[in-house]
Each structure stands twice: as structure tokens, then as C-alpha cells.
Amino acid sequence: MEHRPMIALVGNPNAGKSALFNALTGAHQKVGNYPGVTVERKLGRLALPDGRAADLIDLPGTYSLDAKSPDEQVTRNVVFGHQEGERRPDLIVIVVDAANLDNHLRFTLELIALGSPCIVALNMVDLATRDGLELDADQLSQDLGAPVIPTVAVRRRGLDDLKAAMVQGIPQHAAPLPVHSEHAAPDADELRRKAREIARRAIVAETPTRRITSQIDRVVLNPVAGPLILLALLFVIFQAVFAWSEAPIAMIEETFAALQTGVEAVLPEGFLRDLIVQGVINGVGSVVVFLPQILILFFFILMLEATGYMTRAAFLMDGLMARVGLSGRAFIPLLSSFACAIPGIMATRTISDPKDRLTTILIAPLMTCSARLPVYTLIIAAFIPSTSVWGGIGLQGLVLFALYVAGIFGAVVVAMLLRIGVIKGPGGSFLMELPKYQMPLLRDVIIGLWQRAWIFLRRAGTIIFVTTIILWLLLSFPKPPAGSDQSLVEYSAAGRIASVLEPVLRPIGFNHEIALALIPAMAAREVAVSALATANAIEESEDEDETARTLGERLQGRWSLPTALAFLAWFVFAPQCLSTIAVARRETNGWRWPLFMTAYLFALAWLGAGATYWTAVAFGL
């Protein structure tokens, strides 16, 4: 039987495993999860020079086989062939950072000591050269007892040599099982000493150079300039998210409108046409328009990560974060949560202190994710006049900004309360490597963006697609008997369910229509918009004489300003996203914390919306 060899990339974090993985597999990769844990599994296909194809996996970075975090356990289990759902690798490619040899060689020695076939990719030799380091790969290979191939993953240098070494390194017969480290764990200090010794012998020459990294750091980490630069960067990012997305959003809207017209022209009037036009195209379209904003935000996040700046941001923020009982590391997951809380919560895995991590997970949904934007933009455009205040600041933009701030402020307060109450205890620590600065590689950024876009579109095509159809059906049936004075929507099944919720929502200014939109929006916040759109489209089709109006215009006629404001406030807090709750469950290993999170967020949402409504009414708005 043909056996496709399995090759695993293993190494310290930041050694360049993913860059090497991308360079070797290109677009031929699949991203998934290991069963039971939220550790990403990246598998790719690679063509070897002898004509065979091989599977390549990019394992999570780890510093040793003495695994603590879930990521590290996956790496360890794969290496030992114990990982559920994964074959044992035939060959291990140990990726080391040439500019950081003594540190990375420790893990290399530990891996080589296991006795399974391995080769070493001496990566980032370009950076080593930049730092004035000259290395002897042959000497290193001799001392390690394994082939050593110099590579520059991001410039695709050394890849052919690496592939040739893979062909040589893959054993003809099944390799022996690696020695179980519990029995033969080499002494850690001994390994470190040996690693330093080998590194010293591999370094042929070392000329001190003026390092680019330290020059940039002098500015970027300056106590005064540093925070200002960070603030300016964040400002530019959020500006860009709105400014750059206008044109693509308009294009997507036009496309969906054309699609609707097209379907209307082809299909005969009736149930199917209504379902497709009012339900599917309308509902899915109102969500897909947010793709540009999500991609722009992730573009910046990926760029900041690829350049090495993101860890500096974490460093600068640590002082502030410590005050609310968090660590600087929480900055990265929280920033990601502005795009979507799901990758944000998954990114908390880099926080080693369990309490810090739990607190970060619990407040991540308070960051204004892009799924709230459909709701915010719809309501703001309809209810907030597009005037300027205080000499030129747009009122609409200001309201949007206030909504972001409300979320952040809520998160700060909640984090502090959590640390005094439910998650008591001393704060964790902050330990982090600040990698060298890099020119980001567009290719890697694009691959990253493509993966984000795919996740989002898959969501639009599954959860949102299905909920929209179910909702459309619930909204359309049963039909009221002829002569009934109830509207079609009110009489429908969905309308009756909403009536049950209404008593709870009435005090905070919500009407029947909002109650109706909030139910399907449990699946995802943006569904609130498609739900309102669907309900209105159905109602609209009833009054024949009425000319088509936008959803915003229709809402204007039916909601008071306090109601609209309360609706906005609700979405600052409400945990209307099943995927987030599901991810929180996976990441905290149980229902306790996600249920706590859901409960506290709903309580906050009710109070926030109520306070907004009562205040607005009191001011006579």
C-alpha cells in the first residue's frame, strides 16, 4: 500500500515554523482543530523531489517536551505518536532560529535524544547575518549528529536543500518509536550547557553591528513617544476600518441587489421566490457586507504581528492592564476581539496564568466585534442626524466611538470586579519575548486573511443561512385568516414567541419587533439586522401601494429615539453569539464560566439598555 510520509515541523515559538510551512506548502493547506482541544491543526501537502507527496504538519511552538499548555501537549503527543487523529510523523524537521542558537538548540538536543529521524532547518540565517553572526552549519551538523540545512523561510531560500534532506531523512521502513522522555529525560541543566557549548562552536565570527531592532525600540518603547505612537496606530486602524471599507461594501450591496433582481426576474411569484429573495439573499447579504471591515481589521492585526510590533504593544500596555488585574499579554486577544471574539478568546492561550486568562476570556465579548457593526450602522444612520458638533466632528461617528468606549469601559469595570470577586487572587506575571523587527511578508499576511475570510463566509453560509431560513418560515406562517386586523408578522409563529419575551423587554423601551429580532440574533448579532430586514420585507410586501423604502426609513417611523438608543446600548453588552459561548466552553473546559459570562452580560445589557432608555425619556428625547 502506498504510504504517504508524514513530516512534522517542530521548534521553539517564533523559529519560523509557520513561515516555512507556508513556503513549502503554498496554498495546499488545511486548517482545522485537534479533537477535543482548540489547538489549531495545520496540515499541508508537499511534493518531494523524488516524486513522492508528503504530508506536512505545522505544530504549535513549544520550548521543551515537558508540556504544560494544551498547545505544548499536542506537540508532545504528535512527536510521540500519541495524538488522537494524527499519524506519528516519519520525520521531524526541527526549526531553529540561527540568531538565537543557544536557546533553540536546547530543545533541538531534547528532540534528537528521542532517537526518531530528524533534520534541522537552520532558519533565519539572514537575520543572523544582519546581527553580524557567521555560522558553520557543517560543524553544527557534526555536533548534533543530524543534517543541518540553512534556510530563510520568508525568502524561500534553502527550500530545495531542505526537501532533498527530507527525502534522505525519511526512513525506508517504519522508524522505531521514540524513547519515552519520562524514562530518559536528560537533565535540563546539562542540556542547556551542552546547547551553549555547541552554539559557541558553530559561531565562526561575531561582529557587533548596530542593530535595527534596538534603534526602532529606542523610539517605539520610549516612555513618552511609545504610548503616543501606539495610540496613533490604533486611531489610524479604526479610521481605516471605516474609510477603506466604504467602496467594497457598496459593491457587495450592489451585487446582492442585482442578485435579488435577477432571481425575481427568473422565478415565478410565490413561496420559493419569497424564500430566496426575502429570506436567503436578503439575510445572508446583510451579513456578508461586513467582510471588508473584518478583513481590514485583521489585515492590520496580522501586519502588527508579522512586524514584531504587537509584542511591543503588549509590553507598553502591561502597566495599564496590571491595574485592572490583567497582563499585557491580554492586549493581543482583546485587540483581536474587536474583529471577532472567537479568535480573540482562542488567542488567550498564550496567557500562562489561569486567572489572567479566564478574566480575559470573560471580558473579550465586551470588545466591539465587527458583528455589532451591522446593528450599529443601521440604527445610527436611521436615528442620529448626520450633523457636526464641536466644530467639525461628525455626530454619527461620535456615537459609534462612544459605543466602542462603552464596551471598553464596561470591560475595565468588569475585570476589576472579577478580580475582587469571583476570580480573586494575586495577579499573574508578564514574561514575553520581544522578537526582532521584520518586514512583513505580504504572502503570509494574505494567507492569514484568506483563512479569516473563509471562516467568516462559512459562518454566513451555514449558521446565518440556516437561521435566516428558519426565521423566514417562522415569520411567514401561519398566515392570518382573511379579515384579521393583526399584521402578518404579528400573527406568525415568530410573532407569538416574541410576545412571550415582550414583558421583560417592555420596561427598557423595546417593542414587539425588537423582541422578535433578538431571538434569532442569539445565533449571531448581525442576524438582528437580517431579522429586521426579513420581517420588514414581509410586511412591506403586504402594503402594495407603498413605495419601497430602506429598512432604516421604515424603522424611523416606528421606533422612538430612546428605543433606538436603548437598542444600541443593548448590543454593547448582550452576549448574542452562540459561537462565542461555545468557544468559551471549549477554552474553559466546562459550562460553568460560559454560563456565568452569558448571565452577567445579559444582566449588563438589560441594565445598560434600561438606563439609556430611562435617561433619554427623562430628557424628553
Next chain:
Amino acid sequence: MRLTSLEPNHPAYVESIDWNAMSEMDSRRLRELGLHEGASIELLHRAGFTGRGAYACRIGRMIVAMRAAHAGAISVRTGAE
């Protein structure tokens, strides 16, 4: 001398580390980041307007960020190894 009282940008050597002043997890991480007795070390930056934020220091060839609690557990000595 503690790392915290070292002049910035003045290379020194790690004399001793009080591993008991930190959790086992943190001491393991610091070792993985290359901290050991005899390692070359240099204070580079301190975050925060008031100068009370985290420290960034060079350990060997790596730049590592840590809080004062950890930096204070590292004793350093200037001059030759």
C-alpha cells in the same frame, strides 16, 4: 546589584537568580528564555510614563519583557565574566 538598579544600556552578567521569588511556571519560562547564571544581560527599556511599567532587557541574544517582581529577583554584576 539587582537588575532593577542597573543603568540602562550597560551590559552586565547574571550573578544569581532567586528562583524561589517566583512561581515554578515562571522560573521555567525564564530559563527557556535563556536566563541562567553567567548569562549576559542588559537593561534596555522601562514602560510607562511614570517609569513603573514592565522592563525590557536583553538576555543573551533575546529581548525579554518582565515585570519588576521578576527583574528584582535577578542579581547582576558588571565587568568581565
